[in-house]
Amino acid sequence: MTLLDPVVRGVLAPLARLLYRPTVLGREQVPAKGPVILASNHLSFVDSVVIPLLTPRPVVFLAKAEYFTGRGLKGRLTRAFFTAIGSVPVRRGANRSALRALDAAVEVLADGRMFGIYPEGTRSLDGRLHRGRTGVAWLAMTSRAPVLPVALAGTEQILPVGRRWPRIRPVTLRFGPPLDFAHRHGEAASARARREVTDEIMRAIGELSGQERATGYHPAPVE
Structure with a gap:
C-alpha cells in the first residue's frame, strides 16, 4: 500500500461516482x-482507472510500462496514480517481460487478492471484442483462482484516441458470474x-458486453 491509496479509494472513487453517475450491475457477483x-x-x-474505482475490492492491473516512465507533470501524476492502485508495469511485445508479469500475477493471487487482466491484450479501436490471448487461461489454471468476467461500456467516449483530457x-460496468477452472489445473x-x-472466458465477456465479435486478435498499437 502507498500513501496515495487512501486518496484513490477514499476520495477519487466517490468523486468519480458523483461526476459520472456510473451504472454498476452484478456487484453481488464479486467474491x-x-x-x-x-x-x-x-x-x-x-x-x-474506472474498474479499480468502481469495483468493491482493490484490483491489481498490468499496465504498459510507458505509464510509469512519462515526463513532466502529466507523467508524474500518471505514474503516481498507477503506482497507488498497485498496477504492475509490463512492456508490450517483450515476451520475457510478459512472463514476469504473469508470475507477478500469480503472486498477487497467492496473497488472496484480485488481479485484473484484459484478455484482448490491448484496447479495441473498432469497438469489437477481439480474440483473447491465452495468458488469462494459463493464469486461471495455474492459480486455480475463479475468473470474474467483466464488461465495460462507454469508457471509449470518455477519452477517445487523440483526446488529451477526459x-x-x-x-x-457489469460483473458476470465467476467461472471456475480449478479442475483444469493440470492442463x-x-x-x-x-x-x-x-474462448470460454471471452464468450462470457461478450455476453455481458453485447459487442460484435471479431475472429482474430486486435493488432498491437504502433509505438
Whole structure:
C-alpha cells in the first residue's frame, strides 16, 4: 500500500461516482474475499482507472510500462496514480517481460487478492471484442483462482484516441458470474486447453458486453 491509496479509494472513487453517475450491475457477483481474476473487455486508456474505482475490492492491473516512465507533470501524476492502485508495469511485445508479469500475477493471487487482466491484450479501436490471448487461461489454471468476467461500456467516449483530457460520459460496468477452472489445473501446459478456457472466458465477456465479435486478435498499437 502507498500513501496515495487512501486518496484513490477514499476520495477519487466517490468523486468519480458523483461526476459520472456510473451504472454498476452484478456487484453481488464479486467474491468478498480470496483470489479472483477479473477479466474485462478493453475500450479505453481509462478502463484501468474506472474498474479499480468502481469495483468493491482493490484490483491489481498490468499496465504498459510507458505509464510509469512519462515526463513532466502529466507523467508524474500518471505514474503516481498507477503506482497507488498497485498496477504492475509490463512492456508490450517483450515476451520475457510478459512472463514476469504473469508470475507477478500469480503472486498477487497467492496473497488472496484480485488481479485484473484484459484478455484482448490491448484496447479495441473498432469497438469489437477481439480474440483473447491465452495468458488469462494459463493464469486461471495455474492459480486455480475463479475468473470474474467483466464488461465495460462507454469508457471509449470518455477519452477517445487523440483526446488529451477526459469528458463526462455515461459509463456502465457489469460483473458476470465467476467461472471456475480449478479442475483444469493440470492442463495449463496444453495450448489446446488454454485456448478452450480463453474462448470460454471471452464468450462470457461478450455476453455481458453485447459487442460484435471479431475472429482474430486486435493488432498491437504502433509505438
